[in-house]
Amino acid sequence: MDPEPKKPEDSPSNSANSHTPVQPPSPFPDEVLEKVLSFIDSHKDRSSVSLVRKDWYNAERWTRSKLFIGNCYSVSPEIVARRFPRIKSITLKGKPRFSDFNMLPRDWGANVHSWLVMFAKVYPFLEELRLKRMTVTDESLELLAKSFSGFKSLSLSSCDGFTDIGLKAIASHCRNLTELDIQDSVTEDVGGGWLSCFPENFASLEVLNFASLNSEVSFDDLERLVSRCKSLRVLKVNESITLDQLQRLLVHAPQLLELGTGSFLQELTPRQYEDIESAFSNCKNLQILSGLWEANSLYLPVLYGACAGLTFLNLSDAPLQSGEFAKLLAHCPNLRRLWVVDTVEDKGLEAVGSSCPLLEELRVFPADPYDRHHRDGVTELGFLAVSRGCRNLHYVLYFCRRMTNAAVVTIVQNCPDFTHFRLCIMTPGQPDYLTNDPMDEAFAAVVKTCTKLKRLSVSGLLTDLTFEFIGKYAKNLETLSVAFAGNSDWGMQCVLEGCPKLRKLEIRDSPFGNAALLSGLKKYEMMRSLWMSDCNVTMKGCRLLAREMPRLNVEVIMDEESDESQADKVYVYRSVAGPRRDAPPFVLTL
Amino acid sequence: MEVQLELALSSGSGKGSDPNQDCDQRKKRSFEEAFMGVKKKDVDDLHETLPLLIWDGNEEKKQQFDGELLEQKHIPKLAISNNREDNFVVVGWPPVKSWRRQFCHQISHRECTTNYVNVENNGGGGGGGRGSNSMYVKVKMEGVGITRKLNLSVHRSYHSLTAKLIAMFGICEENVEKYKLTYQDKEGHWLLARDVPWETFIHSVQRLKLQKMATTFYS
Numbered sequence: 131m132d133p134e135p136k137k138p139e140d141s142p143s144n145s146a147n148s149h150t151p152v153q154p155p156s157p158f159p160d161e162v163l164e165k166v167l168s169f170i171d172s173h174k175d176r177s178s179v180s181l182v183r184k185d186w187y188n189a190e191r192w193t194r195s196k197l198f199i200g201n202c203y204s205v206s207p208e209i210v211a212r213r214f215p216r217i218k219s220i221t222l223k224g225k226p227r228f229s230d231f232n233m234l235p236r237d238w239g240a241n242v243h244s245w246l247v248m249f250a251k252v253y254p255f256l257e258e259l260r261l262k263r264m265t266v267t268d269e270s271l272e273l274l275a276k277s278f279s280g281f282k283s284l285s286l287s288s289c290d291g292f293t294d295i296g297l298k299a300i301a302s303h304c305r306n307l308t309e310l311d312i313q314d315s316v317t318e319d320v321g322g323g324w325l326s327c328f329p330e331n332f333a334s335l336e337v338l339n340f341a342s343l344n345s346e347v348s349f350d351d352l353e354r355l356v357s358r359c360k361s362l363r364v365l366k367v368n369e370s371i372t373l374d375q376l377q378r379l380l381v382h383a384p385q386l387l388e389l390g391t392g393s394f395l396q397e398l399t400p401r402q403y404e405d406i407e408s409a410f411s412n413c414k415n416l417q418i419l420s421g422l423w424e425a426n427s428l429y430l431p432v433l434y435g436a437c438a439g440l441t442f443l444n445l446s447d448a449p450l451q452s453g454e455f456a457k458l459l460a461h462c463p464n465l466r467r468l469w470v471v472d473t474v475e476d477k478g479l480e481a482v483g484s485s486c487p488l489l490e491e492l493r494v495f496p497a498d499p500y501d502r503h504h505r506d507g508v509t510e511l512g513f514l515a516v517s518r519g520c521r522n523l524h525y526v527l528y529f530c531r532r533m534t535n536a537a538v539v540t541i542v543q544n545c546p547d548f549t550h551f552r553l554c555i556m557t558p559g560q561p562d563y564l565t566n567d568p569m570d571e572a573f574a575a576v577v578k579t580c581t582k583l584k585r586l587s588v589s590g591l592l593t594d595l596t597f598e599f600i601g602k603y604a605k606n607l608e609t610l611s612v613a614f615a616g617n618s619d620w621g622m623q624c625v626l627e628g629c630p631k632l633r634k635l636e637i638r639d640s641p642f643g644n645a646a647l648l649s650g651l652k653k654y655e656m657m658r659s660l661w662m663s664d665c666n667v668t669m670k671g672c673r674l675l676a677r678e679m680p681r682l683n684v685e686v687i688m689d690e691e692s693d694e695s696q697a698d699k700v701y702v703y704r705s706v707a708g709p710r711r712d713a714p715p716f717v718l719t720l
Numbered sequence: 721m722e723v724q725l726e727l728a729l730s731s732g733s734g735k736g737s738d739p740n741q742d743c744d745q746r747k748k749r750s751f752e753e754a755f756m757g758v759k760k761k762d763v764d765d766l767h768e769t770l771p772l773l774i775w776d777g778n779e780e781k782k783q784q785f786d787g788e789l790l791e792q793k794h795i796p797k798l799a800i801s802n803n804r805e806d807n808f809v810v811v812g813w814p815p816v817k818s819w820r821r822q823f824c825h826q827i828s829h830r831e832c833t834t835n836y837v838n839v840e841n842n843g844g845g846g847g848g849g850r851g852s853n854s855m856y857v858k859v860k861m862e863g864v865g866i867t868r869k870l871n872l873s874v875h876r877s878y879h880s881l882t883a884k885l886i887a888m889f890g891i892c893e894e895n896v897e898k899y900k901l902t903y904q905d906k907e908g909h910w911l912l913a914r915d916v917p918w919e920t921f922i923h924s925v926q927r928l929k930l931q932k933m934a935t936t937f938y939s
Contacts, residue, residue, distance in 0.1 A: 499814045
């Protein structure tokens with residue numbers, strides 16, 4: 131049985147019924163077993179441990195302190211509460227990934243509130259909550275703030291639903307807070323007043339990230355906060371913080387490991403320029419740098435003094451040109467991870483190839499995703515240049531407007547260790563621009579050469595051949611994203627019948643129908659989830675799937691305009707909690 | 721031998737109505753090229769009908785391909801966005817997170833902004849007291865739903881303010897000319913920003929608005 135992700139069950143397979151053989155007594159007293167198990171952190175290992183025998187199951191559940199729930203609907207708060215009595219840290223993920231791209235209607239679900247109500251009752255000593263793609267209301271944040279006196283760490287990634295009211299509650303009541311990390315969260319004009327609610331004697335913060343919140347905060351209060359939190363190691367401010375304000379923050383916190391700057395566009399006097407340059411030079415421990423909104427060649431040099439130790443440079447909010455980018459890179463020899471905007475073009479990527487021999491991860495984002503300005507962006511040449519210079523590359527996310535099979539074949543020969551290969555040729559169904567062939571050969575090369583591949587996103591003109599190769603060769607593949615690809619059910623079937631470790635499959639706008647959907651009957655219980663939108667699946671097919679597999683939730687999201695027999699958006703996932711009790715009217719559980 | 725599946729599809733925005741077409745004629749690709757992956761030379765031949773996909777690969781596969789294609793609704797959903805200036809945009813594609821800004825920076829604007837070195841020191845020391853002097857005003861751009869906020873205290877000229885606004889709203893080079901910066905003063909009147917000296921502007925501005933040229937004529 132696939133041990134991932136944690137699917138907490140009430141009882142393991144051998145204990146619920148009366149035919150349980152009597153188990154021989156354990157050679158270890160419970161205390162010893164529990165002590166040993168308390169060293170095991172990984173939730174996958176713990177899941178395996180819990181299946182060994184009943185006393186191991188019990189020892190495991192009593193010693194587990196960290197809970198990881200990859201799909202909040204796969205289990206219910208009640209089931210979790212019954213099984214695990216002593217939880218201090220919880221990671222909870224909600225919506226399917228395509229919600230990031232506006233493909234899910236508002237109010238779809240994944241509201242954390244019912245979870246918090248249960249946590250407040252059962253886990254009063256909760257210290258850490260990490261949420262991803264969940265809806266978090268102010269009411270929930272208030273409940274959180276008031277229910278857990280020892281609460282330390284809150285991380286909200288791609289969440290929505292809260293305003294500064296909720297954040298004010300956190301700031302005011304969480305006396306022991308060490309981490310407030312808000313990433314990529316969708317906020318409409320969340321006010322900045324919450325920052326001023328940290329009490330005057332509050333000094334425990336180690337991580338503060340409010341880079342994605344739009345509003346101005348009180349700089350005076352921020353400065354005071356930063357100067358009294360001596361253990362602060364991560365500070366990511368938002369765009370409202372200016373360069374000279376940043377300088378003052380850096381003077382108070384030269385010990386920072388991670389910094390997200392504010393706006394880099396400001397008229398500076400020569401004195402201010404010197405001050406900020408010197409402040410950066412004093413940040414000897416900086417490993418991660420981001421922000422840099424509107425950075426340009428005039429002020430980038432102030433950073434140089436802090437770049438020697440940088441391992442992760444995130445320029446995804448700073449669309450640089452190749453020249454200034456190359457100059458900056460020359461100061462960053464230790465980069466392992468780099469995120470850039472495609473304004474750096476192929477020339478900039480050549481500089482990456484020559485300046486960053488230790489690079490392991492590259493992400494190139496499009497400046498102009500909707501092609502309003504017909505800019506070149508990056509091409510296969512840039513990717514090739516990086517692959518030649520950065521042999522340790524194992525993670526790539528690459529948005530481009532043209533690609534060739536030959537380039538990809540060479541790239542994976544140069545870098546055979548890819549674990550994450552996400553190539554997005556932005557025009558749907560676009561062939562190899564030189565030969566006009568489908569891009570099948572490219573992805574065949576990827577799966578054949580990169581035996582460690584765990585995550586793959588395909589794009590361009592693709593026939594079923596691509597999926598045949600994926601099914602046959604991608605033995606370690608866990609996540610596959612497909613868009614505008616394939617010819618027939620056969621393609622999807624190949625993937626479902628191959629890929630032994632597949633956990634997440636998300637498909638849009640591809641000609642896979644009921645036969646394909648149903649060919650994965652047995653597989654879906656071993657996966658976290660399947661998403662299919664705008665394919666050829668019908669309600670009939672979904673109903674059949676639901677009937678055959680009662681432990682799967684087969685949900686269809688109805689659109690106003692959609693034809694009643696077509697299932698335009700289908701979300702299938704395993705669950706021990708049964709059908710959703712909070713489903714909105716447009717989500718049908720079959 | 722090529723297979724052409726012809727599908728007549730109206731392209732919505734005719735040549736004249738798309739302001740983005742002015743941006744760079746040389747690089748412009750028509751809807752067919754951009755969306756259907758058709759080469760430019762083929763587009764000219766095809767004129768009004770659009771091939772769904774052109775592929776002269778393996779003959780056998782191709783037959784299967786055609787047949788399947790014709791039966792299935794293998795047509796990407798086109799959701800026309802509210803902004804009339806857009807070309808056709810497929811919902812959720814490319815898969816970039818919605819909060820990520822679209823950058824419309826042009827090199828020429830960036831070069832302009834680098835000319836503002838060595839601004840006069842106002843006697844109080846460059847950074848002294850800056851924190852409490854931040855001056856946030858609301859900025860609205862006509863046609864854009866969300867109102868933004870801008871800190872005026874870091875700017876000392878219309879030049880730098882304009883650069884910031886261009887950056888903030890991602891205004892393309894050609895469109896810069898089409899907008900006028902107006903501001904609301906303490907008495908509530910809306911005035912053209914550049915009509916007054918910077919110092920006057922900065923002392924009385926309450927809000928900013930970027931208005932399209934035609935409308936300012938009547939305000």
